[in-house]
Amino acid sequence: MVKHWLLALATVLIVSGCSSRKAPAPLSILNSQPEHIPSAFDVETYEVVAGDTLFAVAWYSGNDYRDLAKWNNIYPPYTLSIGQKLQLRPPEAQTVAKNPSGRTSEKSHKTPVASSKKQAYGGNQEVVNKRTSVPNDAATTTPKIGEFPARVAKWTWPAQGKVIERFKAKGDVNKGIDIQASKGSPIVAAAAGRVVYTGSALRGYGNLIIIKHTDTFLSAYAHNDRILVNEREWVAAGQQIATMGNSGTNLVKLHFEVRYRGKSLDPMRYLPSQQ
CATH class of the missing domain: 2.70.70.10 (Glucose Permease (Domain IIA))
Known part of the structure; x- marks a missing residue:
């Protein structure tokens, strides 16, 4: 009888212990769509530091360097300044009109950063804040030439080997x-x-x-x-x-x-x- 009582008590303790544990963090599901991506991916601006170039910021923020140049009114040779704030997403038309300099700060930026394409991806490579979730863009449609689709239609191996x-x-x-x-x-x-x-x-x-x-x-x-x-x-x-x-x-x-x-x-x- 004592043995049965002890066994029942042990079972209760185990069950209660398991129920008190926190559930494991959900895994990032690659089939989730962009609208479910946490806001941590939606970094809007980046402040330039020594060693940055427009090309490097573009790569590490997931952009075309021409887009960054356009959004921030930066022209060849794409010189950046330490402390300059770059818009990493397409700005609203009103924002661009009110801010023809392309800068989002009233600071005076006097220290230029290397900008030539030969140095494009040198210097600081950890440009954007670290982010954690992993998305997927699976698609069913083929884009027209000249525009990007909402999702990637198909992935294929880039090489055999x-x-x-x-x-x-x-x-x-x-x-x-x-x-x-x-x-x-x-x-x-x-x-x-x-x-x-x-x-x-x-x-x-x-x-x-x-x-x-x-x-x-x-x-x-x-x-x-x-x-x-x-x-x-x-x-x-x-x-x-x-x-x-x-x-x-x-x-x-x-x-x-x-x-x-x-x-x-x-x-x-x-x-x-x-x-």
């Missing part, structure tokens, strides 16, 4: 995946979009291509041997954009990244399960 490094958000961070193949192997656009950058200015990325797929999604293709597309060119999913190389690294590979408003996402969560 062996995945030698996977996405790592902690420790030895890797902001994308690395695919190894022979030099000269084709690299294709992982989704339809517009080429917003080609060049070799981002330190450690070699010959780089950045493609914008929606107003919020970008993908990057690094270490290319030959770049076969031009800036502002619209490309289709699966269209060849480069050949694999080892620019900026000691190994022939493609380093591939997917970003949502500058936040690095795991490409494997988007790409088809079979390569």
Whole structure:
């Protein structure tokens, strides 16, 4: 009888202990739509610090540098000043009219920051506040040339080969995946979009291509041997954009990244399960 009583008491304690625990934090669901993304992704402005360039701010905030220049009335050679506040989202027409300088602060900005495209992605690479949730833009429609769709219609593998490094958000961070193949192997656009950058200015990325797929999604293709597309060119999913190389690294590979408003996402969560 005593044994039965003790067993019943133990069961009650275990159940009550489990019920008092807090439920685990919900996982970020990649199938959630943009309207469900927490406001932490909606950073509106950024204050320039030493080492920033317009090109770097654009990449790490998930924008085309031409858009940033337009929203902030900045012209070539795209000189920035320390303390200058940049609008990271399209400003309202009234705001632009009232603020022809493109600045959102009354400060006097006297210290210029490097702005040449050769230094575009150098300096401070942690431009935007850290954010945590991961979105997905799955789509069913194909965009018209000249405009971005609300969602990505289809993701495809950017290259055929062996995945030698996977996405790592902690420790030895890797902001994308690395695919190894022979030099000269084709690299294709992982989704339809517009080429917003080609060049070799981002330190450690070699010959780089950045493609914008929606107003919020970008993908990057690094270490290319030959770049076969031009800036502002619209490309289709699966269209060849480069050949694999080892620019900026000691190994022939493609380093591939997917970003949502500058936040690095795991490409494997988007790409088809079979390569």
